[in-house]
Amino acid sequence: MSEKNREGKRTARERLAVEREKQKAAEKRRRTLIVGAAVVCVLGLAAVIGVVAANSGDDSGDSSGPVTAPKGASGKDDLAIPVGPASAKSTLTVWEDFRCPACKSFEDNYRSTINELTEAGKLRAEYHTVTLIDGNLRGSGSLRAGNAAACSQDAGKFRDYHDVLFENQPPESDDAYASNDKLIELAGKVDGLTTDTFKKCVNDGTYDSWIQKSYKAFQDEGHTGTPTVLLDGKNLMNDNTLTPAKLKKMVEDANK
Template sequence: MDLGPGRRLAPLRFVLPDVSEKNQEGKRTARERLAAEREKQRTAEKRRRALIVGASVVGVLGLAAVIGVVAANAGKDGEDASGPFVGPSGAQGKDGLVIPVGKDSAKSTLTVWEDFRCPACKSFEDAYRSTIHELTDAGKLKVEYRLATLIDGNMGGSGSRNAANAAACAQDTGRFPAYHDVLYQNQPPETDDAFAESGKLVELAKKVKGLDTAAFRRCVEDGTHNSWVVKSNEAFQKGRFSGTPTVLLDGRNIYQDRSMTPAKLKQMVEAKSGG
């Protein structure tokens, strides 16, 4: 375009944006975003760790609480199982752990370690019962009954202990021999802890004349002699016997003698008593 003499158009100038500046700005923004993301991750990680630690602490405290409750209950069970030591009337021997049957003047003494849940004990009683009664009634044999709770320990439950306590309650009334026999004659299968039930033990007491009284029922239900039973079983364990029954005639283990029979036992006792 002609603007006249001496005049010219000024050249057009285009201002381009500074690309390097934009790149720097973009990089700066990206760095900030990355830094923010990292900070977010660090915060999340801290929170996660805090939760794990908190859960661990709660778990430990919960476990400690459970252990404490179990320990406390175990202590209570021990107290319920034993209680104050009360031996049965007329008990003899060290710590009063022997229930005697027969005359003290008898020349022979038969010591019988038994468990009322023990099938082998029932077999022994069924085979030797009449012979033992004959010899004790004749004043030739004294029997020292000592009670254990071996089956409770092996099979679980409390029938051995509860039956032994009930037998001790019968001893208080002078009816131990008869009730002892009734328990074996009505022994449940080894895996059946029926003797753990007080009602069952009281029901069987009706088979013994004069035993089913309020005092007997209270003795059975309260576990009056449980502590005595526990101590008797401890004596059995300390004796390191092979099992129940353990039958000693004047200290000699005759139950392990395969040649022993009721007739042979009678012969041995009568020979010592002079016929």
């Protein structure tokens, strides 16, 4: 083999090695984004826990009346909004906060895979809304957005509106979702959602007590950060090797 050919092969190998390193680095950054952002949403300090506990006390007072669940709610105490058939062999339980940046990161990375699997009838996703960021940073955007999402469930538009809320999520410190007008404006991105019935549901806070009860269930189950995502009871957030492809394979294996 000529020296020129050997040099060409070495150069090709070097380029391949560099490309592989770039891919590894990109994957590491992706995982770090999810894990790192999740830390923002974890109750770590006693002071923060105290604030949340205080807020929880206030919420329990607000929710002393009857708790109304949105149409089609399921799971324990009807606190989950299901997407996908009840006959699916795998269930993905998702605890999310519409103000949480780590939840947006999770959704941005896994949304298309989850939607594909639910549409194929292989997965049932059960979404629970919590108000963790309202407690951490004060405000009411988590609660208001959660209520609006529950209102969209009554219209049969939950999945699409859920996705719109995460796609348009404001910065964590910006409590933009505290505005019902903003939430109704975003509903315009979902065909047929901005009816008078939906607007009234949003403005009346019809499901505020239900959202508050969902957050209490989140705490009672010992969860401390969002997103908390479980596949058939297994916490996926503890898996540092999780990717959309791996999630899809886990679900498809369960369906064999």
